[in-house]
Amino acid sequence: MKVLVATDKPFAKVAVDGIRKEIEAAGYELALLEKYGEKNKLLEAVADSDALIIRSDVVDTEVLDAAKQLKIVVRAGAGYDNVDLASATAHHVCVMNTPGQNSNAVAELAFGLMVMAARNLYNGTSGSELKGKKLGIHAYGNVGRNVARIAKGFGMDIYAYDAFPAAVEAMKQDGITPVEKAEDLYATCNIVSLHIPATPETKGSIGHDLVGRMPKGGILVNTARKEVIDEEGLLQLLSERTDLKYMTDIMPVRNAEFQEKAAGRYFSTPKKMGAQTAEANINAGIAAAKQIVGFLKDGCERFRVNK
Ligand code: 3PG
Numbered sequence: 001m002k003v004l005v006a007t008d009k010p011f012a013k014v015a016v017d018g019i020r021k022e023i024e025a026a027g028y029e030l031a032l033l034e035k036y037g038e039k040n041k042l043l044e045a046v047a048d049s050d051a052l053i054i055r056s057d058v059v060d061t062e063v064l065d066a067a068k069q070l071k072i073v074v075r076a077g078a079g080y081d082n083v084d085l086a087s088a089t090a091h092h093v094c095v096m097n098t099p100g101q102n103s104n105a106v107a108e109l110a111f112g113l114m115v116m117a118a119r120n121l122y123n124g125t126s127g128s129e130l131k132g133k134k135l136g137i138h139a140y141g142n143v144g145r146n147v148a149r150i151a152k153g154f155g156m157d158i159y160a161y162d163a164f165p166a167a168v169e170a171m172k173q174d175g176i177t178p179v180e181k182a183e184d185l186y187a188t189c190n191i192v193s194l195h196i197p198a199t200p201e202t203k204g205s206i207g208h209d210l211v212g213r214m215p216k217g218g219i220l221v222n223t224a225r226k227e228v229i230d231e232e233g234l235l236q237l238l239s240e241r242t243d244l245k246y247m248t249d250i251m252p253v254r255n256a257e258f259q260e261k262a263a264g265r266y267f268s269t270p271k272k273m274g275a276q277t278a279e280a281n282i283n284a285g286i287a288a289a290k291q292i293v294g295f296l297k298d299g300c301e302r303f304r305v306n307k
Helices: 013-025 039-046 061-066 085-090 103-118 142-155 163-175 182-188 231-240 256-262 278-298
Strands: 001-007 029-034 052-053 072-075 094-097 135-136 158-160 191-194 221-224 243-247 266-268
Touching: 001 013, 013 029, 013 163, 029 039, 029 072, 029 221, 039 061, 061 085, 072 278, 085 094, 085 103, 094 278, 103 142, 103 163, 103 191, 103 221, 103 266, 135 142, 135 182, 142 158, 158 182, 158 221, 163 266, 191 243, 231 256
Parallel strands: 001 029, 001 052, 052 072, 072 094, 135 158, 135 191, 191 221, 221 243, 243 266
Antiparallel strands: none
């Protein structure tokens, strides 16, 4: 059996070593394709692979067609919007994610971006502190929950919105104030941190009207997905409201326009960095390897996300 790790944005070496150990201990072979850039290289590498570990790498019908022996894809991470689930099901390929394994890393970066915004992007002028500010956590999953834990240390006043009743229960357990509507979260909070997945319902849902409800000096932090932003609407809002700031870990398609229209109030990491820590790579990578071994040896389908 051949397990391919295909990561255009590579894991830390220590994580790859850990993955290799798991895979080889099970008697399988590990192949590594890093920084491949062009899809053709992925199409070639998957041809004789039985299992695949990916990050934000796109697995679509073309990849699945090329992967004649493929039985399982594990997205080492949380969001699986990069995998065509219906096509995987049609190809009899099991798709899993590794929920929670990289969420602390993403949550910590959200605070890195918050502090940067509150200190005026380190431009030397007098900024503000997070302590005592109202933080809105938009979606209370694994990352949202870590954000709440860290926000307590900063002494923030914490609110959260999530459409799922189980998430509202978690907020109550954690002593976070649940908000009934997304609109109210934005109207209430000085800082909103986005943790929604990219789905047909959420794509383009964060834009002019919603963010425009934020109080003066509001900061929007995005460590989720670029697709959830209505870029046109947010650009328009940032032009009208010169008090607002936008900090993102996922560069918008219209990055140059954001830089121009919100100069000094906008920052994007050059490459998605949220889960890019040795710890997150080790946790998510080794979990992925273990899930593959469990699936191939025992048929274990825990964390399967396609039907
Ligand atoms: C995730 O969904 O797990 C995060 O967005 C991290 O993505 P990455 O593995 O591409 O860094």
